[in-house]
Amino acid sequence: MPNSMDANMDFKTNLLEAIAGKNRGLLASDRDRVAILSAVEKLEDYNPHPKPLQEKNLLDGNWRLLYTSSQSILGLNRLPLLQLGQIYQYIDVAGSRVVNLAEIEGIPFLESLVSVVASFIPVSDKRIEVKFERSILGLQKILNYQSPLKFIQQISTGKRFLPADFNLPGRDNAAWLEITYLDEDLRISRGNEGNVFILAKV
Template sequence: MQEKTKLLEAIAGTNRGLLATEADRVAILSAVEQLEDHNPHPHPLQFQALLDGNWRLLYTTSRGILGLDRFPLIQLGQIYQYLDLINGKLYNVAEIEGLPLLEALVVVGASFEAVSDRRVEVKFERSIIGLQRWLNYQNPTQFVQALELGKKFFPIDFSLDRRESMGWLEITYLDEDLRIGRGNEGNVFILAKEA
C-alpha cells in the first residue's frame, strides 16, 4: 500500500521522533492521516488476534516518552507496548541504555476498558524503575509474564494514583504489522507488531 510506504519513509531516520524537525512532524502527520483513511480494520477492538502481544514503538509525538532521552549519560533504547485485550491490560516498557551494566528499565502498567470499537479508557496503575540486571530483564514478554504472576520488583515498584493517571487511546489504523493510535493529549503513536 502506497500510503503505508509513504508513512514508513517519512518516519525513517527520526529515531522514534527524537530527531524529527517541525517539517518532519507536519509531513508525518499528513502521511498518518492519509493512511488512516485506508484503515482495513475500522473497528480494531474486534480483532483481538491482531492487537494482542508486543508492539515496538516506531514514532511518537509524546514528550513524556521522548523526554526519557534527555538525561546525561543515557539514551532511550527500544520502547514496547504489550497488549492483552481479554484481561484489559497494557504495559509500556522503555529500555534505557547507558554505561555498561547500568542499563535501566521504565515500565508502566495499566488496565483499560473499551468505550467504543476504536477507543479505550486507560487507568495507569503501576510503575517500575530499575536496572535491567537487578530486575532480571531479558525481554518485554518475559518481564510482563512475571508482572502478571504478581511479582514485585525492588527498589522502585509503586502504585499510581488512579484518579490522576487516566487517559484514553484511540486506534485509528490497524493491520497485520502496523498500528496507529492517538491519545487524549493529542499525541500520535506508530507501532510495529513484534514477531
C-alpha cells in the first residue's frame, strides 16, 4: 500500500492530467467535469493542511486559476470579439482581503479587465465568509494595467480607478469559500454555489 505522501502525489498528478487542455473549464465536457470532480475528491482526502487558514505563508499571495466549474466566470468568454485570458486570485490573510482579477483578451486596444475586491471573515479552520465590496471594469489601456501584481498593489494602497471603479451594495453580495486542499503550489476551493476552483501559486 502506498503511504499518504505517495498517494497525495499520485492523486495530484491525476488531477493535473485531468484538467490539462481544458482551458480552465471552457473545453470540458460533461464527462470531463465528472472525471475532474472525482479526481478532486480523491486529492482532498489527502489534504496535507486540513487547517489551511492557519497556513498563512502557504495561503498568502497570488494564485492563477487552472480550472473552475463556475459558469459566471467561464461566461466572461462569451463577450463579443473578446476571449477570457488569465484569471488570478490574490489572498491577503492578515488584511482579510481577496482580489479576483480576470484578463479579457481580443482585438488590440480592446483588451479589458474585470476585478472584484472583497473582504473576508474566517468562520472555521478552512471556510471564510466573503463580502464583495468593489468591482473594477474597464479597458486595460485606460486602467494603465501592466501586471496582476502591480494592479493588486495599487488596490492595496487605496487607489481608485474612476470611472471604472464601483462600490458594490451590501445586500446579496455575501458568499462563502472553503479551502479543501492546500500545498506549496496547489489550492482547491469550493464555493457556496457548489463550484470548484483549482488554482496554482504564482
